[in-house]
Amino acid sequence: MEVAAAKLIGAGLAAMALIGAGIGVGNVFGSYLAGALRNPSAAAGQQTNLLLGFALCEATGLFGLVVAFILMFGF
């Protein structure tokens, strides 16, 4: 029983990866907005970089999710 409990606690702890992902995604969009308001004419050209940054950043949080799944279902 203790192993099952430890698995669930570990999976819950792995969800803390989302703290970093949240900060990162907020930083990506916040910095973009700050830059876009300073120089609106250059903003449109950076939208692909914005989405790339968002996707790369979001993925790091999801690695934590994978760890949680491995803990719960993997072994």
Add this chain to the structure above:
Amino acid sequence: MAAGHSPMAQFEIHKWVPIEIGGYDVSFSNASFWMLLAVVCGSALLTLGVKRDGIIPGRIQSIVELMYDFIERQTVGNVMGDAGKKFFPFIFTLFIFIFFTNFLGLIPYSFTVTSHIIVTFAMALSVFALVLIVGFWTHGLHFFSLFVPSGAPAWIMPVIIPIEIISFLSRPISLSVRLAANMLAGHTMLKVFAGFIVTMLGAGGILSVLSIAPLIAGVLVTALEVLVAAIQAWVFALLTCIYLNEAVHLHDHH
């Protein structure tokens, strides 16, 4: 929540036609079906798009031209320049396949092929193999200079070279897990929100009326998932470009 309605039940593989060749399980499963459907849809869209071949494009031709231009000019051309021309068919194929498997997975009761790490890992591994082949083909043993960043002081090399090697070797893992985890998380979240709607609707009274709130949230999450499905397909293609670009140009001139 009954066992059959767990949010993870949608990722189960069901064998439709069990086939076994030489001890290997090559059954035709729901995963095979949705992969096949993605290939058929992708081929059909591209074939229909260029069939009429008008100077003024119609609806389907516009979609095809938009996708083609987005990958050819804005992704491959932007990252790799002229060297990317010979890799464009590979990258475009990867993009179309991932794009269609992601989008077909958004249909309720369908199966998302890309939510399985083994599928995305196979694709990432083929990219990794291509990077190695192209790198050694173009540069020979000079390809190893990829692990030595130019401009870094000599005393830092014992630290930075192992880091570069580890980061290079972990690429197929990060590339595959990024796509699979995004699909897995998104579809689990959709299913959990759908569960909220049903549970609240069945609770009766004021809660049944309030179940409109998770319904709206579910619609918004679906919209986010449409965005994520497109972005992740593109990110996979873009990172493939970036990796291939490093193999072709190494660090120094790009």
